[in-house]
Amino acid sequence: MFLEERREKIIDYLEDVERASVAWLASTFNVTKETIRSDLSALARQGLVQRCHGGAIIVRRNLQSRLIKETGGNFAVLLKRLESQRHKQPYQREKTRKMKGKVCILGSFNVDIVAKVARFPKGGESLLALGSTLGPGGKGANQAMAASRAGARVHFVSKVGTDQFSQFAFDHLSGSDIHSFRLYQTDAEPTGNAIIYVSQQNGENMIAIYSGANQTITDDEVAELTHELATADVLLLQLENNFSATLNAMKLAQAMGVQVIMNPAPFSSDILSCLHYVDVVTPNETEASLLSGIEVTDLASAREAAQAIVRQGARRVIITMGSRGALIYDNQQFQHIPAFPALSVDTTGAGDAFNGAFAAAIAAGDTIAQAATYAAAFASLAVEREGASNMPQQQQVAVRLAQR
Structure with a gap:
């Protein structure tokens, strides 16, 4: 099965059942979990699915989708429509699908580059770090x-x-x-990133952030x-x-x-x-x-x-x-x-x-x-x-x- 054909079938399946796990999709299409994760990431970038823990959820076209389409993507007009609806009657959220506590x-999202130091460096001073990591942050x-x-x-x-x-x-x-x-x-812009010093004396930190794509x-x-x-x-x-x-x-x-x-x-x-x-x-x-x-x-x-x-x-x-x-x-x-x-x-x-x-x-x-x-x-x-x-x-x- 070709890549595009598999991705179309993934969308067709999610349209019927709303969500699926990576493990189930990998078994169904007889490919690796890594391949399915790549498929889901590509579909997410196209706005067709939302990634969730262990799988994906279909992006549905609902009342809000129609509102956005009707307003031509103009945020100010969309906001005015929503406010007008709320003044006429309380805004009706989708209670039937709502889960408590959302x-x-x-x-x-930043990439954090963390250096553990015995103490914070003084101006112009170079210190050998006790360790460093690269991880998710923001x-x-x-x-x-x-x-x-x-x-x-x-x-x-x-x-x-x-x-x-x-x-x-x-x-x-x-x-x-x-x-x-x-x-x-x-x-x-690049993905946002942060340079972090963590003092081993007391666990305090110093952080410099470049927001990058977060500002766009x-x-x-x-x-x-x-x-x-x-x-x-x-x-x-x-x-x-x-x-x-x-x-x-x-x-x-x-x-x-x-x-x-x-x-x-x-x-x-x-x-x-x-x-x-x-x-x-x-x-x-x-x-x-x-x-x-x-x-x-x-x-x-x-x-x-x-x-x-x-x-x-x-x-x-x-x-x-x-x-x-x-x-x-x-x-x-x-x-x-x-x-x-x-x-x-x-x-x-x-x-x-x-x-x-x-x-x-x-x-x-x-x-x-x-x-x-x-x-x-x-x-x-x-x-x-x-x-x-x-x-x-x-x-x-x-x-x-x-x-x-």
């Missing part, structure tokens, strides 16, 4: 992994280049716990997220993509009645004028200081900063404060969530672990305090592992919560 994430991908491990059904959208790291991204996401994903490609997401690509938002509870965002795409995703989610959680990292002043689109904003101490204009050094200053952020338009604020825990400001009430004790090995993905787990808990119906407590336990386990994408399992989180 999180959509528009975010970055706040979006890390948070998608965390939300998946925390029990949510996750759909992840990102963009990569056409370089050698694009296949690395496909392979990583295909083999992950993430339920489904969509990777767009561009030949204008288009209006049309954001509009395609409409399909997944129709069955989602939460949209989780960060600031490693071009801000125009992030802003459009926030507007789209608001028009469709989906909660927006914004992790304002790395900080950009662009977010200041758009906080009214955000249901929960989750800065760390540095980001909270930049958002509010108040230097956060302790719980008292964190309270002042949270109030200032709400005055600028945010509905609810959670300031993550490392070993000091997290401060919630919701409905003019403060609540402090103490940190869980942890033996820190690598703090690189701590914030991503917290945000992904928090979004999963909110999507599952937890209150903001319950979700923040769960996320704090989840993050305490994440920092005990090496690698920003190395997230704990639900059972481990349950044990840590029970210990408190």
Whole structure:
């Protein structure tokens, strides 16, 4: 059977049953799993399927597809149509197909180059690293992994280049716990990458990021997220993509009645004028200081900063404060969530672990305090592992919560 014929038959089968595993397709077509993975990756790049854990799901043409077609791909017109529908009556999401606890994430995929060092180098100093690794990263991908491990059904959208790291991204996401994903490609920029130093003294890190393809997401690509938002509870965002795409995703989610959680990292002043689109904003101490204009050094200053952020338009604020825990400001009430004790090995993905787990808990119906407590336990386990994408399992989180 020729390659194109096999791929057409794969599409025909998925049209009937919606999803299939790599193992089943390999057995059916009498080819290797590697061949099927290559087929599915090619079909995903054409927008015909979505890769998911162990297989693929067909991309269906539904109400949202017709809306996008009718509006001629004009994002502003699409948004206006959705908002008009919502004002006439509450937006009807596809309840019959919806699974409890779905999180959509528009975010970055980076290749992380990590060097372990005894201490951080001084200016102009060269240090011999104690070890180095090359692995998957990016706040979006890390948070998608965390939300998946925390029990949510996750759909992840990102963009990569056409370089050698694009296949690395496909392979990583295909083999992950993430339920489904969509990777767009561009030949204008390389796949995003990050250079990371991790100090062996205390597990702290220094990071330099080149966003690359992450900064090239288009209006049309954001509009395609409409399909997944129709069955989602939460949209989780960060600031490693071009801000125009992030802003459009926030507007789209608001028009469709989906909660927006914004992790304002790395900080950009662009977010200041758009906080009214955000249901929960989750800065760390540095980001909270930049958002509010108040230097956060302790719980008292964190309270002042949270109030200032709400005055600028945010509905609810959670300031993550490392070993000091997290401060919630919701409905003019403060609540402090103490940190869980942890033996820190690598703090690189701590914030991503917290945000992904928090979004999963909110999507599952937890209150903001319950979700923040769960996320704090989840993050305490994440920092005990090496690698920003190395997230704990639900059972481990349950044990840590029970210990408190």
